[in-house]
Amino acid sequence: MSASYDVIVLGSGPGGYVAAIRASQLGLKTAIVERELLGGICLNWGCIPTKALLRSAEILHYAQHAKDYGLKIAGTIEADLDAVVKRSRGVAKQLNQGVTHLMKKNKITVHMGEGTLTGPTSLTVKGESGEEKLTAKHIIVATGARARDLPFGKADGERIWTYRHAMTPKEMPKKLLVIGSGAIGIEFASFYNDMGAEVTVVEMLDRIVPVEDKDVSVFLEKNLTKQGMTIMTGAGVEDIKTDASGVKAKIKGKDGKVTEQEFTHCIVAIGIVPNTENIGADKLTEMDRGFIQVDDYGRTKSKGLWAIGDCTPGPWLAHKASHEGVTTAEAIAQELGNKNVHPHPLNRDAIPGCTYCHPQIASVGLTEAKAKEAGYEIKTGIFPFIGNGKAIALGEAEGFTKTVFDAKTGELLGAHMVGAEVTEMIQGYVIGKTLETTEAELMQTVFPHPTISESMHESVLASYGKALHI
Numbered sequence: 001m002s003a004s005y006d007v008i009v010l011g012s013g014p015g016g017y018v019a020a021i022r023a024s025q026l027g028l029k030t031a032i033v034e035r036e037l038l039g040g041i042c043l044n045w046g047c048i049p050t051k052a053l054l055r056s057a058e059i060l061h062y063a064q065h066a067k068d069y070g071l072k073i074a075g076t077i078e079a080d081l082d083a084v085v086k087r088s089r090g091v092a093k094q095l096n097q098g099v100t101h102l103m104k105k106n107k108i109t110v111h112m113g114e115g116t117l118t119g120p121t122s123l124t125v126k127g128e129s130g131e132e133k134l135t136a137k138h139i140i141v142a143t144g145a146r147a148r149d150l151p152f153g154k155a156d157g158e159r160i161w162t163y164r165h166a167m168t169p170k171e172m173p174k175k176l177l178v179i180g181s182g183a184i185g186i187e188f189a190s191f192y193n194d195m196g197a198e199v200t201v202v203e204m205l206d207r208i209v210p211v212e213d214k215d216v217s218v219f220l221e222k223n224l225t226k227q228g229m230t231i232m233t234g235a236g237v238e239d240i241k242t243d244a245s246g247v248k249a250k251i252k253g254k255d256g257k258v259t260e261q262e263f264t265h266c267i268v269a270i271g272i273v274p275n276t277e278n279i280g281a282d283k284l285t286e287m288d289r290g291f292i293q294v295d296d297y298g299r300t301k302s303k304g305l306w307a308i309g310d311c312t313p314g315p316w317l318a319h320k321a322s323h324e325g326v327t328t329a330e331a332i333a334q335e336l337g338n339k340n341v342h343p344h345p346l347n348r349d350a351i352p353g354c355t356y357c358h359p360q361i362a363s364v365g366l367t368e369a370k371a372k373e374a375g376y377e378i379k380t381g382i383f384p385f386i387g388n389g390k391a392i393a394l395g396e397a398e399g400f401t402k403t404v405f406d407a408k409t410g411e412l413l414g415a416h417m418v419g420a421e422v423t424e425m426i427q428g429y430v431i432g433k434t435l436e437t438t439e440a441e442l443m444q445t446v447f448p449h450p451t452i453s454e455s456m457h458e459s460v461l462a463s464y465g466k467a468l469h470i
Contacts, residue, residue, distance in 0.1 A: 003109070005031045007332060008136040010115045010123065010279070013040020014047075015309030015321030016142030017099050022329035024106040026338060031134065032108055033115040033125050038099040040144055042318040044092050045164050050187055052088035053167065054356050057194035061358065068395055079195050081172045088167065117141075117280030120305040138304050138332045141281060141292060142325070145272035145310035150179070153240030153266075159247050160240065161267045163188065173197045173265035177249055179237050181208035183355040185269030186220075190357035193229055200230040200263070202251060207233055209355060213367040213416040215382065215402055220418060223359060223398060240266065274311040281307070288313075296345030298328035306332065320351050350433040354423040359399055362426035365414030365433055368404050377407040379439075381462030383455045385419050387470040390450040396420035401459040403429075410438035415456075425453050439464060 006028035009020045016032060017039065023030045037044045056079070066073045103110050111134065113127025121139055125132045147162035149155060157165045166188050174197060178189045181203040193199045201208065201224075207217040208224075208231060221231050234254035241248045246264045253259065274290040276282070285300040285307075286293040292307040294300055300307055306328050309321030323346065330343035355361040371378050385391035385399040399419015406413055415429035432442060439460055447457040461467045 002133040005029045005136040007138050008134055009140045009142055011142035011144055012038045013142060013144045013309060014042045014318040015325045018322040019140050019142060019308060019325030019329045020108050021102060021106050022326045024108050026333040028333060030108045031111060033111045035114045037096055039096045043095045045167060047318050048095055049088040049092040049167055051356055052091040053084060053191050056084040057191045061194050085168055117284060120284055120302040138306060140328055141307040141311060142309045143275040143279060143311045145274045145316060148271045148273050150268055155268055159242040159265055161265060166267050175263045177247060177263040177266040178269060180269035182269060186355055186357045188267050189229060193227055202232045202235050202237055204236045209361060212361060212363055213402060214369060216361055216416050216418045272316055276311050297331040297343060298324055315351055350430055352426045352430045356423060359419045360422045361418050362422040363416045364426055364430050366404060367414060371404050371413045376413060379405045379407045379463045381459045383458035383462050383467060383470060385455060388452055388455045390452050394420060401455040403459045403463050405439050405463050410440060412437055421452060425456060428456055
């Protein structure tokens with residue numbers, strides 16, 4: 001069996017399915033190839049179900065601290081892990097069904113099976129019903145990535161987990177080792193800590209969440225330590241052995257000493273590996289450590305072949321993949337003669353990052369250190385949540401907003417936030433960067449009162465010595 005399309009998308013994650021929808025909206029005959037579940041890792045095993053887990057942990061935390069809000073809850077408050085996981089999987093299923101509906105609504109043909117490129121504009125799909133040969137004027141590779149394994153002690157789903165195992169645990173860990181303090185590691189550390197596990201985080205660099213501004217890292221480490229976590233920075237796991245009772249890990253501390261510690265379970269969160277083996281891309285275009293090299297529109301060096309999302313250079317974020325999906329679909333439509341689309345290249349300086357631990361982290365643009373490394377003369381301002389009325393009223397007065405400006409031009413170079421609901425607020429700064437806003441426009445903007453977002457305004461004012469409430 002064979003079929004021909006204008007566009008075929010290989011992979012249906014947040015990059016792939018969005019690219020397919022936009023291509024179809026632009027009048028292109030579109031198909032999508034998926035080997036597992038529509039929606040990819042993000043909807044089924046990543047962004048969405050983890051937020052459902054974290055929401056349950058957040059509710060548990062508030063219930064356990066009800067007296068702080070003048071409330072009494074009779075009886076014992078405890079987590080039902082099976083019910084928490086069941087809710088999370090239900091959320092994932094609902095969104096998977098939503099993507100299925102979107103494919104039908106947009107008249108996108110879905111081919112379920114393992115896709116392999118046989119050329120820049122052709123591929124085969126091996127599914128339950130046999131092998132199909134598909135061709136297209138353009139193919140978009142959106143195969144995503146998976147968790148990286150340790151060189152020793154590979155994840156088995158029993159004692160050593162990746163994020164997928166951690167989302168559907170067979171049992172509640174009593175003593176948990178988390179290797180890696182990026183977004184995935186810290187989110188699961190936060191979840192299981194709130195659920196009652198004794199958590200240790202090991203990070204080989206000198207601070208946790210190392211891509212964030214140093215002030216955010218320092219604040220978060222103090223906060224998580226106060227919550228009961230053990231944080232080991234400048235440390236590394238040199239060996240792991242498992243048995244029926246748990247995990248034995250040899251950990252080299254900052255002082256160079258190696259100790260053997262015992263845990264019931266371990267989560268490995270040390271980065272990702274692109275899903276580009278055995279799909280044929282290496283024979284068709286330029287690769288670097290498995291990542292497909294592309295321009296700012298998603299073009300590879302092989303005409304007709306495009307790539308987006310986690311199988312291309314980072315940052316490896318779902319929203320970046322979705323944005324790339326739209327850009328690439330529009331660039332393809334333009335090449336096919338549509339003069340009404342004007343795709344814009346990806347601006348990596350305006351991609352926000354969010355970590356949904358407790359407290360949350362959100363940022364966009366350059367950190368203070370990176371701005372200095374780039375040669376900027378800068379102005380920075382920090383406004384703590386303790387000076388914000390809404391944060392105090394919510395009982396969430398721990399946190400801050402920090403802004404970084406070019407002292408010469410007033411350009412907003414970066415913004416960094418830690419505290420309650422900052423992942424919902426960062427978009428204000430992202431829009432500011434996209435519109436090339438300066439400090440003057442931000443200072444003149446009216447922020448609603450009382451909101452935590454007022455800390456954003458105050459941080460800008462603080463950068464120029466004009467803060468009002470601190």
